[in-house]
Amino acid sequence: MARFSCDFRWLLLVAAVAFIFIQMRLFATQSKYADRLAAAVEAENYCTRQTRLYIDQISMQQGQIVALKDEKKRRDEETVHLRALVRDLERKGLQRLNEKLEVPVAAVVVMACNRADYLERTVNSILKYHGSVASKYPLFVSQDGPDSKVKSKALSYDQITYMQHLDYEAIRTERPGELIAYYKIARHYKWALDKLFYKHNFSKVVILEDDMEIAPDFFEYFEAAAGLLDRDRSIMAVSSWNDNGQKQFVHDPYVLYRSDFFPGLGWMLSKETWDELSPKWPKAYWDDWLRLKENHKGRQFIRPEVCRTYNFGEHGSSLGQFFSQYLAPIKLNDVNVKWKSMDLSYLVEDNYLEYFASLVKKAKPIHGADAVVKANGVDGDVRIKYSDQPEFESIARQFGIFEEWKDAVPRAAYKGVVVFRYQTTKRVFLYGPDSLQQLRIEKT
Structure with a gap:
């Protein structure tokens, strides 16, 4: 019995030693695997960081690729446009303008965008009276954007030089709710006027829009007014429009007025004035900007009693604002006034003050x-x-x-x-x- 008891204790000792050995081996194995697991986690984190870095680099490269594709597309379109323009200029012989002895009175530019039917009506109205004065008033259409119907319509006229403004720069409005169209229009105006004054070197430009018809004496009116612009620096621009030119408020087609309010809607300015305006041209709402006293600096505008332009553009950027009440009833002059034979000296600043005061x-x-x-x-x-x-x-x-x-x-x-x-x-x-x-x- 005693021997059996001794053997039992030895067995327990051996079992304890074996248990301790197994536990130590298990601990060593766990430590080993824990180290390996930590290393694997660290490796995984490193791989994740590298993957994210590669993804960011790929995204950046993809963005650059997209930007390069957009740039290539823009340059391809500009190349197509320039080729078409060169062919058009060669076809129409614009270079002959420089060979003429007669210096143009002013370039006439029609500002267009995406209304081919409106443009056709406007150009046909201009051409009705343009033939006899074509050398005095080179005719341009400046299109903002890629509308193919407008471009095709403009190029269909032999009398017209076509310009196209392609602007892919993003527009950020300054105030919530503003229409992007007004920003696009301001950019287009600056681009077109810079081209006409600085590239084509005209001394004056008459600006029309693609929703206007003109009166029979439109060109002679501006030719006579050009002389006023040259000799009276207190005149900032000459307009063919009267804001209160509705049929019930006008009578005499021979009367002109000075105004402190810029009328627009068919107007002429000189290169000297554009030299001043171009560097500070606004991002949007250019017409209201011109009406600020700080911009016209006390200078005034010539306007007729009876309008020499008629605005039929019910549908456009202004969404038909005021059209039925103020624009539709406008009286378009139908009398062919011989302006060059008239004495307009009463419109010179000092003379006009006395003339108007007497009225x-x-x-x-x-x-x-x-x-x-x-x-x-x-x-x-x-x-x-x-x-x-x-x-x-x-x-x-x-x-x-x-x-x-x-x-x-x-x-x-x-x-x-x-x-x-x-x-x-x-x-x-x-x-x-x-x-x-x-x-x-x-x-x-």
Whole structure:
């Protein structure tokens, strides 16, 4: 029994030693595998980092490839455009312009985009009166964008030199909700005018849009006005448009006015003025920008009583704003006025102040409410005073003329005075609180 008990203890000892040995081996094995696992995890993390780095590099290269493809596409399109333009210029013989002894009065450019039907109507209206003055007014169409129908339509006219503005630079609006179209238009205007003034070296340019018809005396009007631009530096531009040129507010096709408000819609400017405007041309809303006093610096604009352009563009970037009320009823002049035989010296700055002041001074003053009713009872011209913008808007609303102001200037105003016809021939002068002082009718 004692021997058996001794053997049992030895067996336990051997088992304990074997257990300890196995545990040590297991611990060593676990440590070994733990080290290997840690190394594997580290290797995996390294591979993940390298993979991400390679992915980023590949993405960057793919972005560069896409950019290069876009650049190649743009250059290919420009190459096609330039080849077509060279063929067109060779076909039309534009180089003959430099051989002519007669210096052009101005280039005429039609600004177009994606309305081929509108462009056709505009060009046909121009060509109706252009033939006899073609050498004085080289005709261009400047297209913004790649619309193939517009390009084909422009190239179908032998009398036209075609220009195409292809702009792939992204546009970022300055304020939420703004239309990108106004930014594109401003870029296009600058590009086209830079081309005409600095590449083709014209001294003056008449700007039309692809939704306009012109009057019979359009070209002679601008030829006579070009002389005014040359001799009177207080004139910033000449327009063929009157904002209050609706049929019921105009009468005399021979009358011109000066205005502190830029009318646009068919206008001419000189290279000297463009030299000033081009470097600071705005990103958008170029026409409102031109109406800021800081930009026209006290200079004024010539405008007719009866419009020499008619805007039929109900559908466009402005989404038909004001069309039915103010644009559709515009009277397009139908009298072929011989402007070159007329004396326009009354429009020179000092002469005009005296001329216009005499008209206002002779008009009968009307005071109080019901301006329209009181004007009905007067045979001759009348003048009505407004004290501020709200009162002007109220009076303008009664008559139906434009109520809008820009930079404290009513549309079509000169020295704060807005003039229009009423009951066919009578003039109505709406004048501000300091207009008579500015016209030197009353002392300050």
